[in-house]
Amino acid sequence: MATKHLLASxxxxxxGCGQAIAARLVVDAAGSDVIIANSTGCLEVFSNIYxxxxxxxxxxxxxxxxxxxxxxxxxxxxxxxxxxxxxxxIAQGGDGSSADIGFQAISGMFxxxxxxxYVCYDNGAYMNTGVQRSSQTPFDASTTTTPSxxxxxxxxxxxxDLALIFAAHGIPYSATASVAFPTDVQRKVKRAxxxxxPKYLQIFVPCPLGWRHDPALTYDIARLxxxxxxxxxxxxxxxxxxxxxxxxxxxxxxxxxxPQGRFRHLFSAPGGEEExxxxxxxxxxxxxxxxxxxxxPKKEEKMPELKKFTLEKLAKCDGxxxxxxxxxxKGKVYDVSKxxxxxxxxxxxxxxxxxxxxxxxxxxxxxxDNMLDxxxxxxxxx
Amino acid sequence: MKEFIEGSxxxxxxxxxxxxxxxxxxxxxxxxxxxxxxxxxIANGEMECQFVNAESEHSSASIILGVSAVGVxxxxxxxxxxxxxxxxxxxxxxxxxxxxxxxxxxxxVSSPINIWNDQQDSVTLRDSGWIQFxxxxxxEACDLHIQAYRIAEDQNISLPVMVCVDGYILxxxxxxxxxxxQEQVDGFLxxxxxxxxxxxxxxxxxxxxxxxxSYMETRYAIQETMSEALELIPRVASEFKEMFGRESGGLxxxxxxxxxxxxxxxMGSVVSTVKEVVDEMRGEGEKVGAIKVITHRPLPSQALYxxxxxxxxxxxxxxxxxxxxxxxxxxxxxxxxxxxNVSPKISGFVAGLGGRDITRDSIRExxxxxxxxxxxxxxxxxxVEQMVNAT
Numbered sequence: 001m002a003t004k005h006l007l008a009s010x011x012x013x014x015x016g017c018g019q020a021i022a023a024r025l026v027v028d029a030a031g032s033d034v035i036i037a038n039s040t041g042c043l044e045v046f047s048n049i050y051x052x053x054x055x056x057x058x059x060x061x062x063x064x065x066x067x068x069x070x071x072x073x074x075x076x077x078x079x080x081x082x083x084x085x086x087x088x089x090i091a092q093g094g095d096g097s098s099a100d101i102g103f104q105a106i107s108g109m110f111x112x113x114x115x116x117x118y119v120c121y122d123n124g125a126y127m128n129t130g131v132q133r134s135s136q137t138p139f140d141a142s143t144t145t146t147p148s149x150x151x152x153x154x155x156x157x158x159x160x161d162l163a164l165i166f167a168a169h170g171i172p173y174s175a176t177a178s179v180a181f182p183t184d185v186q187r188k189v190k191r192a193x194x195x196x197x198p199k200y201l202q203i204f205v206p207c208p209l210g211w212r213h214d215p216a217l218t219y220d221i222a223r224l225x226x227x228x229x230x231x232x233x234x235x236x237x238x239x240x241x242x243x244x245x246x247x248x249x250x251x252x253x254x255x256x257x258x259p260q261g262r263f264r265h266l267f268s269a270p271g272g273e274e275e276x277x278x279x280x281x282x283x284x285x286x287x288x289x290x291x292x293x294x295x296x297p298k299k300e301e302k303m304p305e306l307k308k309f310t311l312e313k314l315a316k317c318d319g320x321x322x323x324x325x326x327x328x329x330k331g332k333v334y335d336v337s338k339x340x341x342x343x344x345x346x347x348x349x350x351x352x353x354x355x356x357x358x359x360x361x362x363x364x365x366x367x368x369d370n371m372l373d374x375x376x377x378x379x380x381x382x
Numbered sequence: 383m384k385e386f387i388e389g390s391x392x393x394x395x396x397x398x399x400x401x402x403x404x405x406x407x408x409x410x411x412x413x414x415x416x417x418x419x420x421x422x423x424i425a426n427g428e429m430e431c432q433f434v435n436a437e438s439e440h441s442s443a444s445i446i447l448g449v450s451a452v453g454v455x456x457x458x459x460x461x462x463x464x465x466x467x468x469x470x471x472x473x474x475x476x477x478x479x480x481x482x483x484x485x486x487x488x489x490x491v492s493s494p495i496n497i498w499n500d501q502q503d504s505v506t507l508r509d510s511g512w513i514q515f516x517x518x519x520x521x522e523a524c525d526l527h528i529q530a531y532r533i534a535e536d537q538n539i540s541l542p543v544m545v546c547v548d549g550y551i552l553x554x555x556x557x558x559x560x561x562x563x564q565e566q567v568d569g570f571l572x573x574x575x576x577x578x579x580x581x582x583x584x585x586x587x588x589x590x591x592x593x594x595x596s597y598m599e600t601r602y603a604i605q606e607t608m609s610e611a612l613e614l615i616p617r618v619a620s621e622f623k624e625m626f627g628r629e630s631g632g633l634x635x636x637x638x639x640x641x642x643x644x645x646x647x648x649m650g651s652v653v654s655t656v657k658e659v660v661d662e663m664r665g666e667g668e669k670v671g672a673i674k675v676i677t678h679r680p681l682p683s684q685a686l687y688x689x690x691x692x693x694x695x696x697x698x699x700x701x702x703x704x705x706x707x708x709x710x711x712x713x714x715x716x717x718x719x720x721x722x723n724v725s726p727k728i729s730g731f732v733a734g735l736g737g738r739d740i741t742r743d744s745i746r747e748x749x750x751x752x753x754x755x756x757x758x759x760x761x762x763x764x765x766v767e768q769m770v771n772a773t
Contacts, residue, residue, distance in 0.1 A: 033582045037448065050596050053587035058580035060451050061589035062474045066444035069436065073404065073448020073456070074580065076432050080403035080454050087582055105444070108437030 016215025212261025319345020476511025498737020
């Protein structure tokens with residue numbers, strides 16, 4: 001990491017501000033040959049006030065909803081000057097700017113194919129104006145415009161899936177990251193900036209003020225959001241899911257919710273338990289959808305001697321009627337019985353257990369890691 | 383070279399000669415032909431320029447803001463709702479002192495929806511910090527664009543300029559326009575030398591937060607620059623005359639006012655109709671005249687005062703209205719004369735809203751009305767039958 005940061009210290013962000021940490025990670029990873037267009041919001045307000053600025057790179061702010069359009073103009077201008085080979089353009093804003101008021105401008109920028117990385121700092125509400133709900137506010141969070149009360153558990157809708165929506169624009173790169181994993185954030189910024197064309201990165205950034213948690217817990221809470229399954233850290237390449245950050249064992253959502261004042265009502269109000277179950281269901285659905293749990297053989301168990309399977313024998317392990325679900329891949333036989341995506345021996349309605357799927361992997365939207373994570377139970381003969 | 387050409391096509395040819403590096407626009411009637419002509423030049427390889435098809439006018443304005451921030455000349459054209467959707471961006475562009483030029487093909491504002499001409503759209507934005515020109519005909523429309531870039535990009539000014547051209551009446555009218563040569567335009571309009579740019583070699587922050595201890599000075603600075611623009615605009619017009627051989631632009635134009643006892647003040651294409659009526663009435667022995675306001679912002683108060691101080695009866699014809707008050711140009715004229723030693727009668731007439739015809743008879747009626755009491759906000763050519771039904 002650079003010793004001289006490109007977002008200098010001395011700015012006026014709150015203690016424990018996840019966005020301030022993430023913004024510095026982003027600009028440090030991007031390096032000095034970059035121009036940043038920023039939306040109105042906390043980051044814009046805390047990083048400068050005339051005549052001072054914390055930015056060591058060229059930086060511009062115009063309005064709340066237009067950083068993607070301003071960046072489009074910057075990119076077109078640089079192209080006109082013949083400078084686009086040497087300078088990268090980043091547009092950035094909070095989740096309110098990105099998911100709501102500036103959403104159309106980002107969609108336009110992606111559709112036009114500008115060579116720009118858009119970074120959304122997701123702290124799940126309009127923090128700069130005093131913690132009002134955005135479309136990225138999570139289910140049941142209490143904000144100043146979705147307050148909890150006798151007849152309310154907070155926000156009624158779950159988060160809109162921005163990374164998927166932008167991936168559906170057909171852009172080469174759309175990803176999420178968490179400030180809890182700084183190396184991953186910087187790796188993704190560099191990876192994105194190596195790609196010519198439109199890129200999207202959403203970074204999960206806790207806000208101690210808006211979430212009402214101890215500022216010392218920013219990293220812990222960001223990590224728990226991933227470890228519970230509530231915030232999947234993923235990458236889409238050319239619209240296809242390309243990587244998922246795995247977790248060892250999902251933690252119950254209570255661990256994530258409890259330190260945060262915005263969810264406190266769920267632990268005191270009647271009916272709160274059922275609400276927490278609903279949040280657990282959101283996490284479980286994410287875990288299933290993205291196959292987030294890393295399955296490893298337990299260390300204390302000795303690896304059983306590998307059985308030899310013929311194709312005929314393998315065909316009997318098809319996952320139907322309570323039979324185990326085994327599949328072969330590159331000569332090894334894997335047990336997929338316990339995988340949610342292989343219930344009754346069927347995977348996505350396209351693949352059946354009891355077969356050699358080596359050839360099928362080429363067409364899979366995921367890499368072979370997903371298969372290699374499954375427990376090995378034998379070898380395929382012949 | 384003189385050509386028989388549609389207004390929008392002539393404006394597009396002029397913009398091509400001004401060599402913007404990037405154009406961004408969004409479709410709205412009646413400005414569409416300007417952008418379509420320009421993008422066709424690019425498609426034909428006749429013009430080195432990028433055309434960015436924005437997904438809204440808010441974005442098209444933000445895009446040219448970004449282009450200007452890296453020091454490249456840019457252009458945009460719009461109308462009506464499009465201009466209003468740009469409104470906050472236009473304020474941002476002026477506040478950041480970007481020397482941009484846009485065309486407003488003037489059109490009425492919803493609701494009710496109406497695609498025909500008046501000047502409510504651009505007049506509504508008169509407080510935004512943009513210099514505003516209003517063209518009488520397509521020759522002037524073209525000439526004003528060339529001058530607009532010179533004025534906007536003058537390092538002592540560095541403010542954006544909006545060239546207002548009456549929708550349909552000018553944009554879709556085919557008339558003779560003397561289009562300049564590229565060499566003439568190059569000689570008059572040097573390449574852009576930006577004051578500040580976003581450049582990794584010399585990083586600056588633009589658009590930072592100004593608190594109560596500093597914000598007001600930024601407004602004062604624009605107000606002061608507007609006064610300087612009042613000096614520069616006539617100078618640029620005379621340089622233009624030297625280079626191109628015709629009078630075009632400037633603050634105001636006087637038409638047969640020297641001995642007039644009745645004068646109509648107006649902006650845009652309607653001035654041509656007023657001039658025709660002035661000629662007719664002069665032929666009948668009436669001492670009438672006209673003033674064309676070319677530069678609406680900065681308001682050329684001194685020039686207007688000097689021209690009109692000996693005229694006892696003045697009529698201001700607005701093609702827009704500040705609802706609940708009066709015609710905006712009318713109020714400007716009242717401001718110009720308030721507290722001065724002379725106090726002419728300054729009557730206000732609102733005409734041509736939503737494309738309602740302003741005929742020669744309408745203009746004659748206004749001149750006739752001036753002999754009576756001062757009128758503050760008289761609508762011209764209202765349909766009496768509709769009014770009765772409405773009340």
